[in-house]
Amino acid sequence: MADKRITIRATRFDPEKDKSPRLQSYDIPFSDDSMVVLDALNYIKSHVDGSLSYRWSCRMGICGSCGMTVNGTPKLTCSAFLRDYWPRSVTVTPLNNFPIVRDLVVDMEDFMHKLKSIKPWIIRKQEIPLGAGEHRQTMDQIGEFRQFSQCINCMLCYAACPVYGLDNEFLGPAAIALARRYNLDSRDQGTKERLPMIAHPDGIWECSFVGECSVVCPKGVDPAKAIQQTKLDTTMRFVLPYGNRE
Amino acid sequence: MSAEAETATRTYRPPMGAGWWTRKGHYFWYMVREFTALPLALWLLWLLYEIQRAGRGPSGYYPPNSTAFVIFSAICLPFALYHSFTFLKLAGVILRVKLLDKPLASGVIVATMFGTWLVASVVVGAVLIGFGR
Numbered sequence: 263m264a265d266k267r268i269t270i271r272a273t274r275f276d277p278e279k280d281k282s283p284r285l286q287s288y289d290i291p292f293s294d295d296s297m298v299v300l301d302a303l304n305y306i307k308s309h310v311d312g313s314l315s316y317r318w319s320c321r322m323g324i325c326g327s328c329g330m331t332v333n334g335t336p337k338l339t340c341s342a343f344l345r346d347y348w349p350r351s352v353t354v355t356p357l358n359n360f361p362i363v364r365d366l367v368v369d370m371e372d373f374m375h376k377l378k379s380i381k382p383w384i385i386r387k388q389e390i391p392l393g394a395g396e397h398r399q400t401m402d403q404i405g406e407f408r409q410f411s412q413c414i415n416c417m418l419c420y421a422a423c424p425v426y427g428l429d430n431e432f433l434g435p436a437a438i439a440l441a442r443r444y445n446l447d448s449r450d451q452g453t454k455e456r457l458p459m460i461a462h463p464d465g466i467w468e469c470s471f472v473g474e475c476s477v478v479c480p481k482g483v484d485p486a487k488a489i490q491q492t493k494l495d496t497t498m499r500f501v502l503p504y505g506n507r508e
Numbered sequence: 509m510s511a512e513a514e515t516a517t518r519t520y521r522p523p524m525g526a527g528w529w530t531r532k533g534h535y536f537w538y539m540v541r542e543f544t545a546l547p548l549a550l551w552l553l554w555l556l557y558e559i560q561r562a563g564r565g566p567s568g569y570y571p572p573n574s575t576a577f578v579i580f581s582a583i584c585l586p587f588a589l590y591h592s593f594t595f596l597k598l599a600g601v602i603l604r605v606k607l608l609d610k611p612l613a614s615g616v617i618v619a620t621m622f623g624t625w626l627v628a629s630v631v632v633g634a635v636l637i638g639f640g641r
């Protein structure tokens with residue numbers, strides 16, 4: 263099987279020379295069934311064209327940096343096996359809905375800003391002193407938010423979301439899921455501080471439940487669920503007389 | 509040149525074409541789901557008009573005897589069923605109900621929603637037809 267080959271088509275864009283991106287084809291050996299799309303890109307970079315630019319780090323689906331569009335679907339390229347595409351060619355383009363910086367690299371600035379805006383840390387009205395010991399949680403309390411804490415900030419959900427594609431002001435799936443993760447944490451008291459961002463017209467109410475974010479999420483976070491549940495909770499806070507309690 | 513303008517010239521933002529919803533089956537069915545609300549809204553408007561006429565007494569209210577309304581209702585029915593079905597199917601995702609401190613399985617929530625839908629439909633249907641007599 264040593265001479266099995268596969269065609270990889272990758273986006274090339276040099277901001278100094280190109281007006282718009284173009285696709286370049288590479289015919290490379292598909293030597294091993296365990297090869298992933300990221301391996302193919304690494305092969306191209308090492309043996310064919312050292313100028314190809316893309317992000318990656320852990321190669322094991324943890325760091326979230328290798329997200330790209332593979333044959334039209336946002337994927338972690340370190341978890342997308344070539345065997346699932348071969349003998350078809352594989353087209354690798356940058357994540358949709360983000361500005362392209364170079365080749366397969368996108369500008370993450372907007373995403374980073376949105377993540378920070380929902381204050382993704384435990385907020386306490388009054389910190390308890392270190393000597394008083396840890397904040398204890400039961401397994402049930404952890405179970406409340408565990409799913410939403412699995413996010414690796416890979417941005418695949420933003421690339422899959424047409425609402426974000428049409429209006430970049432939308433807070434977006436991962437940021438809202440992360441806000442929910444902290445709001446559901448029994449140690450946290452910051453729901454009111456996050457509300458202005460979440461209940462803002464560019465927050466949860468902009469989502470029309472396409473649901474593709476949850477389909478592409480590699481960590482089973484289900485951001486669509488987080489958003490819809492937040493819509494319901496926020497409405498209850500507004501409607502019920504005791505809804506505004508902490 | 510400001511830092512912002514410099515960034516703007518250095519990056520390329522691919523345009524999102526009007527045909528984005530044809531790119532994936534999931535997007536397409538989302539659009540179908542959203543559009544099924546349109547005949548539903550029209551039907552409700554018609555019904556509101558009829559209810560307003562009913563204010564002048566039962567003789568002004570005639571939907572069940574109006575061929576146009578019956579035909580339009582028959583056309584709207586599959587759209588309404590599809591919209592309700594997709595909406596209620598998702599209820600298990602959205603609603604978090606706890607019973608004796610344990611979260612209720614989403615299947616149970618969905619089944620309850622469909623059951624309530626059925627009962628509500630029978631009641632509303634009986635009222636509308638009964639009032640029309």
Ligand code: SF4
Nearest residue numbers: 413414416417419479
């Ligand atoms: S919610 Fe899922 S798809 Fe979105 S950034 Fe987090 S891990 Fe990635």
Ligand code: FES
Nearest residue numbers: 320321326328340
């Ligand atoms: S390289 Fe880290 S998730 Fe793919």
